[in-house]
Amino acid sequence: MAVLERPLIARPRILLVEDDAAVAGLTARFLQNHGIECHMAAGVAAAEQCLSREVVDLILLDLGLPDGDGLTMLRRQSSQIPVIVVTGRGDSVDRVVGLELGADDYVAKPFDYRELLARIHSVLRRAQRPLVPAGHVLRFDGLLLDASARVVFDRDGDAIRLTSAEFDLLYALVQAAGKVQSRDQLMNALHGRDAGPFDRAIDVHIGRLRRKLERDPSQPQLIQATRGVGYRLAASVSM
Template identity: 55%
Template sequence: MSTQPPGRSPEGGASPLVLVVDDDDGIAGVVSRFLRDHGLRTAHARDARATRDSLERMSPDLVLLDLGLPDEDGLGLLHHLEQRGGPPAIVVSGRGAASERVIGLELGAHDYIAKPFDLHELLARVRGVLRRHAPATAAQARRLEFDGFTLDLPARTLRRDDGEPVALTSGEFTLLRTLLEHAHEVLSRDALMSALHGRNAGPFDRSIDVGVGRLRRKLEAAGAAPGLVQGVRGVGYVLTADVLRR
């Protein structure tokens, strides 16, 4: 595992850190140099073990994850990232079949790009995911209160009114935030997919339905009303609670 020295964003702060997970040092080197040339910091992990270690020792803003790792299937590592509420991940893999893409997205990938790829396209996707998952600034910091819960946007946490935390993955947090910010408004699957992954849903893409189902179960297990998030047949989903913005 290797790291590069911190860079600086145009605003003067540390630039986003991208963890490149690939056992091919040649590919990882090319990708890392290209990202650094465009203002990002990078770290490199060659296998799942090094990746888990990197996640504990540093706080990457994004993971570029190859699925063909020598010690663990990348899909298992992707599931680990999603379950622990880790940073967003873009799968970069030679497995380009549609079924692999669907599995990756359902396990929590925020985007999926097949090898071989164009470096400029990769950069655009990296910037898109970083932009969608950037923490709120102090001027934008606020809480969304609804149905006995508080979603803290800068801290990216959800708590019940009694202070009990509700564990959400990165994707579930973004999904809930999008629904709350458009409370009482029916959001199409395309709109929700765009908020999570920056693209429209395909005609057979059920990842939004899977994600909403998981979110519903977590909220209801924590005491939310069963009808908090309702499906609208043939359209999408709507959050039915009133939301107080602070």
């Protein structure tokens, strides 16, 4: 599916994919009152039609849709557009699968609108704002990370497709190379909050990074775990 180029954000535009008309209406009204433009779609087909003609900065995606599984849509979605998945309170498996497929964050129903707004702003900040001045390039283990362009190149010089969450997690590890970063520290780097006792988001993102960056993902050497604490980048970093 072709995705239109996104310009710089002025008034953020969100595609809200939600089949419950009452929930969609209340959510859209709240977000619009807080400076966010909302396009709405009640299912997969309508959402994909909207994406073919509209430029959006983020997708808020309910996983339970009448004409298909939201996870299927997420699997087809370009990582150029950040995605926050919406799940039922008890659907922990769907949350993990959503993160595995490249979602940047998730929120559980019934959600607090202020928390939803904070999650949206957090993801948009990561996706749109350079972390450092132009020209800040870091090298480690044969990889190259261009922090201003928010891109990582593999050992053959090809760009690696990372979600905004994956990039920020890797950047946090690179900045603290050799030092163990706790899950709370890493969660704060991503979302500005500590990890909850059952929050597997960091572990899922680490698993995706390992599959994309490690020489042998089955025996990870670059991103190492310290049991019960967190993760560290086991490589020297040079400019």
